[in-house]
Every structure is written in structure tokens, then in C-alpha cells.
Amino acid sequence: MTKVYEGKVAHLAINQLSLEVEKGEFIAVMGPSGSGKTTLLNIISTIDIPTSGDILINGTNPLHLAKNDLSLFRRRQLGFVFQDFNLLPALTVEENMVLPLTLDGQPVELMKEKVREIAEHLDLTAILEKRPSEISGGQAQRTAIGRALIHEPAIILADEPTGNLDSKAAKDVLEILTRVNQVSQTTIIMVTHDPIAASYCDRVLFIKDGEFFNEIYKDDRRQTFFQRILNVLSLLGGNVNDLSTIRLS
Amino acid sequence: MTFQQFAYHNVIRNSRVYAAFFMASIFSVMVFFVYSMLMFHPNIEDQFLRDIAFGGMLIAEIxxxxxxxxxxxxxxxxxxxxxSKEFGLLLNLGMEKTQLNRLIFLExxxxxxxxxxxxxxxxxxxxxxxxxxxxxxxxxDNLPLYLSWKPFALxxxxFLTLFIIISISSVVFIRKNEIVQLLKGYWKHNGQVEYIRxxxxxxxxxxxxxxxxxxISLIQxxxxxxxxIILLATIGTYFFFSDSILFLISQIRKRKNLYWHPFRLLAFAEGSIKVRENARMFFVVTIVSTLAFLSVGVVTSFTSFTSQYRELNPVSIFYSSEWDNPFEEAHIMQLSHELQRENLSYELxxxxVKKQTSSSSQEVVNLIKESEFNSLAIPLKTPLIDLEQGEAILVPSTQEDFRTLSQQEEQTVLEESSVPIQIVGQYKHFVFPSLGIKNxxxxxxxxxxxxxxxxxxGYGLKESTSTFYAFHVPEWLRTKDVGVDLDxxxxNTMGTSNINPNPFYFVNPGLNYSIIRATFSLLLFTGLLVAAVLLLAAGSFVYFKLYTDLERDKKQYDVLRRMGVTDQELVKIVNRQLIPQFFLPWGLxxxxxxxSFIFLQAVWVDLAAVSIAMExxxxxxAFTVIQVSYFYLIRWRYIAxxxxx
Structure with missing residues (x-):
């Protein structure tokens, strides 16, 4: 697909990029700032439309859906995790998590059951009644993951989910995502700057200036996978903000 | 960019935020100016009108x-x-406090x-x-436009004084805060909803x-x-917005079966935050709107009163003369001349009237001939009277007579002349003004x-009579220049008392009506304009609060849209969030x-038996229509x- 942003100066955000993600795959998209990562994610999220090309999610082409059906498609098939959590401050942790289900008008009993299950899974049971302002970043991101998971979507789209977290909380979140991916076979597409975060994935896609740059698959050990990611990043050049020199211990 | 330009740009480029505020203050200046134009008008010659115009405008201006x-x-x-965030940033960049103060003052x-x-x-x-x-x-007759420096200067x-006071006091307000607090922003949306039970x-x-x-007070x-009552209602309103609503919402939030509903979840949660943040604004809007409704209501209720005025005063000009009145003929001549001068047709x-003592009440009564009365009833288009010999009818002159005078037949004797009469009832209309007929x-x-x-x-034959003159003028509203000196x-002699020291009594309802009408119309006019200013101001509060929260709301709706909320559902959610903000203060x-109107009605019934329910x-x-249109206007902009x- 291709995405051109019209304007005084037309900007080619994505240039003939082709990507296939298997069901149950956990994939990271990396690239320097301005490489088109977020545009790619937005297009997959169906909130942005490619200039040319097509997307198929579970056999459905969201581009062919009417506006309302598109909303319903997002509501039922997609889950979102954002860098700054985007929890609604007015709602408690529990309410934030059930929000997608209430919007869908699900029975209250079902919601209670699901939220109990997920809270246990994400270790949030103790803080269900708290407000977003009263919890830590890690807890907030886990709540956001809970919100993304509660309606059992086909794909979870994560935009820098660890960007605002300390390393401990980031590790928790990534382990949770990995577990979700393995246990319930949920496809996860994650955009990240962080090679450590990327090393949790099955595959890392590198893009630069909107074009495909490289792609590497995970091997047995995360340590070597991490090293290979770093190698590609240094090849990628540009201004990779988080090109760190840390080694995984 | 000079400092002045910076301040200027801050205002002009934020004009959208300031829009409603600008509108309200412009309107307030405009109304004030129109009032002062009236106040200083050189062409209102009538002293009385001058007085009420000046007085009314002065009060309205204050x-x-x-x-x-x-x-x-x-x-x-x-x-x-x-x-405040912006100010914090400016201070952080090295702006001095005095400069910031100057900036705010300039803006x-x-x-x-x-x-x-x-x-x-x-x-x-x-x-x-x-x-x-x-x-x-x-x-x-005419009220031309005039040009004078006075209204402009006033x-x-x-308003310059007002704005100077405001800018100085707002500078004081900012000074109290530390940079860190300013940078964090004054409103922290932490989602905590606290209320005191x-x-x-x-x-x-x-x-x-x-x-x-x-x-209860309706009875007494x-x-x-x-x-x-006013005190209780005001304090009650304050607590209602600051705590009661939050309390009620939290009660609902405890019941998940009610609360976890597609639109309610967000509406109640957001609603409680908006109420908490805007409690004081809601309180102000409620009080201001109540005042606006009331001022218009009170003033319109006067129109009910004026419409009943004619019914209470059917005789266009009434003159009664005691036996010892030396001016009787001169006055009647004068009135006739004045009516002719005004080109008014009339019937005199x-x-x-003969006076006798009634045996049943031992009071003096006025006696009027049936034929004379009927000759007035014809032009007044009130029922004619047909009495047998020995029958009589009472003519009520006050509201109280209507109620208290017995409807039953009453036997009495006109004592001096020993004429027995049977009072068979009372006339169902007012005819003579109560002050003019004494008995x-x-x-x-x-x-x-x-x-x-x-x-x-104990009196002579002449002393036992008096004379009533009733002028029937079909165009009674035009008699305001007739009998001005008599009035x-x-x-001057009676003031507001009921005691008439003169040997005659004169009343011209047309003249009085024009005064009452002028006074009440002036009240209506000023009341409406003041109410309009109040309503605009109340509306501007709501608009402004919505606008400052817009950024945050935008972000939330963006999240919701990603989560798959359709446009229709979005409108529903917006409705549930906006409606309380618009209609909660309005509803209260x-x-x-x-x-208040129920109470006013009770007062009016006591005063003049006027029903104000319709008004x-x-x-x-009318206010509901205005409020609903304002809601739709704002919602349209907000959703856009x-x-x-």
C-alpha cells in the first residue's frame, strides 16, 4: 500500500509497503522518527485510509465497509494500547476495562465475569476501584491492555506501549503481551523504538522513509535476537532515538 | 514583536475562546449605553415621564x-x-512577574x-x-435621535473603571501561584469526585x-x-451543585446494572467530573437565570394588571360634587371644553344623588335613580336594570364589596323618608370609583x-344631595391631556391617603392608565434588556467552560473513536454530557x-385579584425555547x- 499526505507539499508517508501478518503472530515495527510507523498503524487501525493498496483483516477489507460498520469492526476486532495509556480519567480501573463491552451493550453479568478474569490475569484486582490518577504507569498500561483484551479482539495494535514506562514496568507489560499472544493466540502488532521491547516479538519489521528496509525473525534466544535488532538499527542509521548500548543481562 | 503586540496577539488569536465573553460584555455595554441615551434625552418634556425614565434607567444602570x-x-x-499553564511557561522562560502583570493588564x-x-x-x-x-x-409624539457627549462619557x-478594577484584581489572583503550580495547570483532571455527605x-x-x-406562606x-426562603434556596442551590448531585450520581454508580450501560457509563462518570469542576458556575448560572426569569415574569404580570384596569374603571372621566362645591359648573365646563379641544366625542x-340613612346598617347610603343609571349602562354596554317599586340593587365599588356584601336579599328602610326597600342583589360590574362616592x-x-x-x-335638604358626572369617552385612552390640573x-391634596378634603372628586382613568402603562412598559423594557444581558452572560459561562475543556474532550473522543464508537453513538454520548451542563442549572x-411565581400569584391575588398564570x-x-436553541447551536459547534x- 501507499499513503500520500496531500497538502502544500505532498508527503509520501508510506511507499509501496507490503506486509503480511500471520494469525497469532507478535510483530514489532521499528524505524526512525518519520519513517511512517504510526501511519502504518493508523491504517491498520482503519482510522486512516491508504492512498492506494488494500488491507485485509481476517478476510475482511475494512476499506469496503460503511462508516458505521467500520466502527463496529474496530469495536469487535481491534484492541488498542497507547503510549500514554489514554485511560478515561473519570472512570475507575474496572470501568475503563469494561468500557468496550458497555459500548457494545453487553449484559452486566458477562462484563463482571470478564473483568474479574482479566483483572486476575493482569494482577489488577486490588486496584479495581481506583482512578487512573491514583495508579502507577505500569498499572495504567496494564489497565489499558485489559481494556484492549476484554472483548477478545483479533488484533491488538500497540503504539509504543512501553514508551512512558520505567524498565521494570516495561518488562511486566511486555511479558503480559507475550503471554496473551501465546495463550489466546491474539495477533499483536507493536510499534516501538525500544530494541528490548522488540526483542520480545516473533518478528521485527524495519521501515525507513515509508519503505520496507529489513525484516528479522526470532531465533531461539532473546539475547541474540536483541543483538541482531541492534545491528539492523545501526545499519538503519538516521536518528534512532533509543539506540541504546545496553546489553540484556 | 513589541510587548504591546504580544498582548494584542494573545487576545486576537484567542478570540474564539473569548467569543461568548466578548458578546456578553459588548451587549452589556450596548444596553448600558442605550439606557444612558434615554437618561439624558433632552426631548422628554413631561416632567413625570422624565422622572420615571431617569429613575428607572438609573436603577437599571446600577x-x-x-x-x-x-x-x-x-x-x-x-x-x-x-x-495558567501558559503563564507558567512565560515565567519559566524568564518573564518577570511585573511584566506578566503588565501583560495581563494590557490584555x-x-x-x-x-x-x-x-x-x-x-x-x-x-x-x-x-x-x-x-x-x-x-x-x-416624537423622540428623536440626538447627539450629546454625556451618554458616551458615562x-x-x-466601563473603563470596571475593566481597570478587573485587570488589577486578576493580577492579584495570578500572583498568588507558584510557577510549578501554574505549569501543572489549574485544573487537574484527576477524576476524583469528592463530596461531603x-x-x-x-x-x-x-x-x-x-x-x-x-x-405554607401561600396561606399567610x-x-x-x-x-x-430566599436565603434557604440560595444556600440549598449551592450545596445542591457542590455536593448533592455528586452524591446522587455516586448512588447510581454503585448500581452496576443501571450504570454499566452503553451510554450511561461515560455520561455519569464524565457528568460527575463536570459537575464538580463547574459547581460554582452552575450555581451562578442558576441564580442568574432565576433572576432573569423572575424579572421578566414580574414585569409581564403587570400587563395582566393593566388589562384588568379598564374593567375596574369603566367610566372614562368621573367627577363627583358635594352640595357646597363652588367650582362644580366651572369644572364641568372646563372638562367639556378640553374634551372638545382634543377632538374626543363624549357622552355626559x-x-x-340623594342621601338617606339605611335602617339595617345605620349608615348613610347614596341613592341613584334607575333611569339615570341605565342611561350610563347603555354606553358602557353593561346590563340594564329593571326594578319594581320597593326593589333596590347595590353597586359594589371595591373588590372587597364583591366578596363581603351578602348576596342574599336584605330588607331595609330609608329612615328619614320612611321608604321601605328590598335589596335584591348587587350589580355584577364596577361602575363608580370607590373614592369618589364615599358611601x-x-x-x-x-x-x-x-x-x-x-x-x-340634622341636615338641610340641599346638604343631603350630591351630584355625579360620568363622561363616557369611547376613545378613553386618548384622554390623558384632559383634566390634568384637576388631577x-x-x-396634591390627597396624596396616597383615602381622605378627600375637597368638595369634589375627580378621576381620569385614561390619564392614570397612561402613567401606569408608561411605568410598567418602562419596567418591561428595562427588565427584558437586563434579563437578556443576564442570560447572555449565563450562556457565555457555559460556552467558555466547554471551550476550555475542549482539548481534553477531543482526546477522549479520539480514544473512543478508535475503540469503535460510531458517529451516531458519539452524538449520543455528547448529548448525555452536554445536556446536564445546559439544563441542570436551567432546570433548577x-x-x-x-x-416564586406561585408566591407572586398569591401576592397579586391579595393586591388586585389578577391571575398571572398565563403570563x-x-x-x-419563551426561556425554554431560547435555552434549547442555544443548546443546539453550541452542540453543533462542539460536535464540529x-x-x-
Whole structure:
């Protein structure tokens, strides 16, 4: 697909990029700032439309859906995790998590059951009644993951989910995502700057200036996978903000 | 970019945020200017009109100034709070506090200067129109536009002073805060909803007490109680918004079966935050709206009164003369001449009234001949009387007579002349003004009238009579220039008392009506304009709060849209969030006004037996229509904004 942003100066955000993600795959998209990562994610999220090309999610082409059906498609098939959590401050942790289900008008009993299950899974049971302002970043991101998971979507789209977290909380979140991916076979597409975060994935896609740059698959050990990611990043050049020199211990 | 330019750009480029505020303050300047144009008008020659015009306008101006001061202060501090982050940034970049103060002062003065200029411009542009309205209300011949420096000077001086006071006080407000606090932003959306239980319950209890007291006071009107009711209702309203609503919402939030519903979840959660943040604004809007509803309501209720005025005073010009009145002929001649001068056709009916003592009440009564009475009843189009000999009919002259005079037949004897009469009922219409006839008036058969020959005990025959003159003028509204000097005599000698030292009595309802009408119309005019200013201000509070929260709301709606909320659902969610903000204060103001009107009605019934229900209903409906249209207008803009992202 291709995405051109019209304007005084037309900007080619994505240039003939082709990507296939298997069901149950956990994939990271990396690239320097301005490489088109977020545009790619937005297009997959169906909130942005490619200039040319097509997307198929579970056999459905969201581009062919009417506006309302598109909303319903997002509501039922997609889950979102954002860098700054985007929890609604007015709602408690529990309410934030059930929000997608209430919007869908699900029975209250079902919601209670699901939220109990997920809270246990994400270790949030103790803080269900708290407000977003009263919890830590890690807890907030886990709540956001809970919100993304509660309606059992086909794909979870994560935009820098660890960007605002300390390393401990980031590790928790990534382990949770990995577990979700393995246990319930949920496809996860994650955009990240962080090679450590990327090393949790099955595959890392590198893009630069909107074009495909490289792609590497995970091997047995995360340590070597991490090293290979770093190698590609240094090849990628540009201004990779988080090109760190840390080694995984 | 100079410092002045920086301040100027801050105002001009934020003009969208300031829009409603600008509109309200421009309108307030405009109304003030129109009032002062009227106040200083050189062509109102009538001293009386001059007095009420000047007095009425002065009061309206003072109310306007006090309110505008309050409104400006509240809005400015809200603006500055909303911009506290920006101020923190400026201080962080190295701006001195004195510079910041100067910036705020300059900005406020720029806003003030624009509001004053535009307000005066529009005020002057519309003053011809307002003068036309006033001319119609006062039945003046002409009220031309004039040019004088006085209204301009007054408006400019008053509002410039207001804005200077405001800018100095808002500078003080900012000074108290530290940079870190400013940078964090004044409003922290932490989502905490706190309420104090006893205050919440107290709020509801106070409101209910106030309403019950209104109902109780209907039985016995008590001025002291009125003040207590107002006090209770005001405090109750405050607690209602600061605590009671949050308490009620939290009760609902505990019930998940009710609460976890597609739209309710967000609506209640967001609603409680909006209520908590805007409690004070809601309180102000409620009180302001109540005042606006009431001022319009009270003034329109006067129109009911004037419409009943004619019914109470059917005789166009009434003159009664005692036996010892030396001016009788001269006055009647003069009145006839004046009516001719005004080109008014009239019919003059003369009543020769005899006085006798009634045996049943031992009081003096006036006796009127049936035929004379009927000759007045014909032009008045009231029922004619047909009495057998020995029958009589009472003519009520006050509301009280209607109620207290027995409907039953009553046997009495006109003692001096020993004429027995049977009072068979009372006339169902007012005819004679109560002050002019002194005694109770009875209509008797012409034959009986002839039989009354003896004078009152202890008086001569001449002293036992008086004469009534009733001028029937079909165009009674045009008689305001007839008998002006007689009216002056009556006012000067009687004042507001019921004792008439003159040997005659004169009343011209047309003249009185024109005064009453002018006064009430003036009240209506000023009341409506002040109410419009109040409503605009209330609307601007709501608009401003919505606008400052827009960024945050936009972000939330963006999350929701990603989560798959359709556009229709978004509108539903927006509705559920906006409706309480618009209609909660409005609704409470409506309830307040309704109870106030019930109370007013009771007062009016006591005063003049006037029903104001119809007028009140119209006022409330009119305000509802305005509020609903304002809601749709704002919602349209709001949705356009959140969908633009």
C-alpha cells in the first residue's frame, strides 16, 4: 500500500509497503522518527485510509465497509494500547476495562465475569476501584491492555506501549503481551523504538522513509535476537532515538 | 514583536475562546449605553415621564454595573485559570512577574477597549430603534435621535473603571501561584469526585424546606419568611451543585446494572467530573437565570394588571360634587371644553344623588335613580336594570364589596323618608370609583326615588344631595391631556391617603392608565434588556467552560473513536454530557421560578385579584425555547470541533 499526505507539499508517508501478518503472530515495527510507523498503524487501525493498496483483516477489507460498520469492526476486532495509556480519567480501573463491552451493550453479568478474569490475569484486582490518577504507569498500561483484551479482539495494535514506562514496568507489560499472544493466540502488532521491547516479538519489521528496509525473525534466544535488532538499527542509521548500548543481562 | 503586540496577539488569536465573553460584555455595554441615551434625552418634556425614565434607567444602570462587575470578574479569573499553564511557561522562560502583570493588564484593557467601542457603536446604531419602542410605550409624539457627549462619557468612564478594577484584581489572583503550580495547570483532571455527605443531604433538605415554606406562606404571606426562603434556596442551590448531585450520581454508580450501560457509563462518570469542576458556575448560572426569569415574569404580570384596569374603571372621566362645591359648573365646563379641544366625542351623564340613612346598617347610603343609571349602562354596554317599586340593587365599588356584601336579599328602610326597600342583589360590574362616592350606593326605582323627600337627620335638604358626572369617552385612552390640573389638585391634596378634603372628586382613568402603562412598559423594557444581558452572560459561562475543556474532550473522543464508537453513538454520548451542563442549572432555575411565581400569584391575588398564570407560562416557555436553541447551536459547534480532530 501507499499513503500520500496531500497538502502544500505532498508527503509520501508510506511507499509501496507490503506486509503480511500471520494469525497469532507478535510483530514489532521499528524505524526512525518519520519513517511512517504510526501511519502504518493508523491504517491498520482503519482510522486512516491508504492512498492506494488494500488491507485485509481476517478476510475482511475494512476499506469496503460503511462508516458505521467500520466502527463496529474496530469495536469487535481491534484492541488498542497507547503510549500514554489514554485511560478515561473519570472512570475507575474496572470501568475503563469494561468500557468496550458497555459500548457494545453487553449484559452486566458477562462484563463482571470478564473483568474479574482479566483483572486476575493482569494482577489488577486490588486496584479495581481506583482512578487512573491514583495508579502507577505500569498499572495504567496494564489497565489499558485489559481494556484492549476484554472483548477478545483479533488484533491488538500497540503504539509504543512501553514508551512512558520505567524498565521494570516495561518488562511486566511486555511479558503480559507475550503471554496473551501465546495463550489466546491474539495477533499483536507493536510499534516501538525500544530494541528490548522488540526483542520480545516473533518478528521485527524495519521501515525507513515509508519503505520496507529489513525484516528479522526470532531465533531461539532473546539475547541474540536483541543483538541482531541492534545491528539492523545501526545499519538503519538516521536518528534512532533509543539506540541504546545496553546489553540484556 | 513589541510587548504591546504580544498582548494584542494573545487576545486576537484567542478570540474564539473569548467569543461568548466578548458578546456578553459588548451587549452589556450596548444596553448600558442605550439606557444612558434615554437618561439624558433632552426631548422628554413631561416632567413625570422624565422622572420615571431617569429613575428607572438609573436603577437599571446600577443593576447592570453590579452584575457586569461580577460577571467580568468571574470570567476573567476563569480565563486566567485556563491559561495558567501558559503563564507558567512565560515565567519559566524568564518573564518577570511585573511584566506578566503588565501583560495581563494590557490584555484585559484591550478586551475592555474593544468591548466598549463595539458596544457603544452598536448601542448608538440601535438607539433610534429603541427610541421608537419607547415612543410607542410612552405614547409620545416624537423622540428623536440626538447627539450629546454625556451618554458616551458615562458609558466609557463606567466601563473603563470596571475593566481597570478587573485587570488589577486578576493580577492579584495570578500572583498568588507558584510557577510549578501554574505549569501543572489549574485544573487537574484527576477524576476524583469528592463530596461531603452531610452537605449533600443538607442541600436537598434546604431546597425542599424552601419549597415547602413557599407553599405554607401561600396561606399567610409573611415578608420575613420571604427572606428566609430566599436565603434557604440560595444556600440549598449551592450545596445542591457542590455536593448533592455528586452524591446522587455516586448512588447510581454503585448500581452496576443501571450504570454499566452503553451510554450511561461515560455520561455519569464524565457528568460527575463536570459537575464538580463547574459547581460554582452552575450555581451562578442558576441564580442568574432565576433572576432573569423572575424579572421578566414580574414585569409581564403587570400587563395582566393593566388589562384588568379598564374593567375596574369603566367610566372614562368621573367627577363627583358635594352640595357646597363652588367650582362644580366651572369644572364641568372646563372638562367639556378640553374634551372638545382634543377632538374626543363624549357622552355626559349626570346623576342627582340623594342621601338617606339605611335602617339595617345605620349608615348613610347614596341613592341613584334607575333611569339615570341605565342611561350610563347603555354606553358602557353593561346590563340594564329593571326594578319594581320597593326593589333596590347595590353597586359594589371595591373588590372587597364583591366578596363581603351578602348576596342574599336584605330588607331595609330609608329612615328619614320612611321608604321601605328590598335589596335584591348587587350589580355584577364596577361602575363608580370607590373614592369618589364615599358611601355605599344603591339604585332604586324612579318612583321610590321620588318618594325620598326628607333630608338626612340634622341636615338641610340641599346638604343631603350630591351630584355625579360620568363622561363616557369611547376613545378613553386618548384622554390623558384632559383634566390634568384637576388631577394635580387631587394628587396634591390627597396624596396616597383615602381622605378627600375637597368638595369634589375627580378621576381620569385614561390619564392614570397612561402613567401606569408608561411605568410598567418602562419596567418591561428595562427588565427584558437586563434579563437578556443576564442570560447572555449565563450562556457565555457555559460556552467558555466547554471551550476550555475542549482539548481534553477531543482526546477522549479520539480514544473512543478508535475503540469503535460510531458517529451516531458519539452524538449520543455528547448529548448525555452536554445536556446536564445546559439544563441542570436551567432546570433548577425553572423550579425556583415556578415556586416564586406561585408566591407572586398569591401576592397579586391579595393586591388586585389578577391571575398571572398565563403570563408566567409564556415567560417560562419563551426561556425554554431560547435555552434549547442555544443548546443546539453550541452542540453543533462542539460536535464540529471534536470531529475535526
Amino acid at each position: 443593576i447592570l454595573i453590579i452584575f457586569t462587575l461580577f460577571f467580568l470578574f468571574y470570567s476573567m479569573s476563569a480565563f486566567l485559570q485556563a491559561r 484585559t484593557m484591550i478586551i475592555g477597549a474593544i468591548s466598549i467601542t463595539v458596544g457603544i457603536f452598536w448601542g448608538f446604531a440601535f438607539s433610534k430603534f429603541f427610541f421608537m419602542v419607547i415612543r410607542e410605550l410612552f405614547l409620545l 458609558t466609557i468612564v463606567v 452531610w452537605k449533600a443531604i443538607l442541600g436537598i433538605v434546604l431546597l425542599f424546606t424552601a419549597y415547602s415554606l413557599v407553599l 404571606i409573611n415578608v420575613f419568611l420571604t427572606f428566609i 351623564i349626570k346623576f342627582q 355605599r350606593t344603591i339604585i332604586i326605582n324612579d318612583e321610590d326615588y321620588r318618594l325620598v323627600t326628607e333630608p338626612l337627620f 394635580k389638585i387631587m394628587i 432555575a425553572m423550579v425556583h421560578s415556578t415556586f 408566567m407560562l409564556l415567560v417560562l416557555i 470541533h471534536i470531529q475535526a480532530s
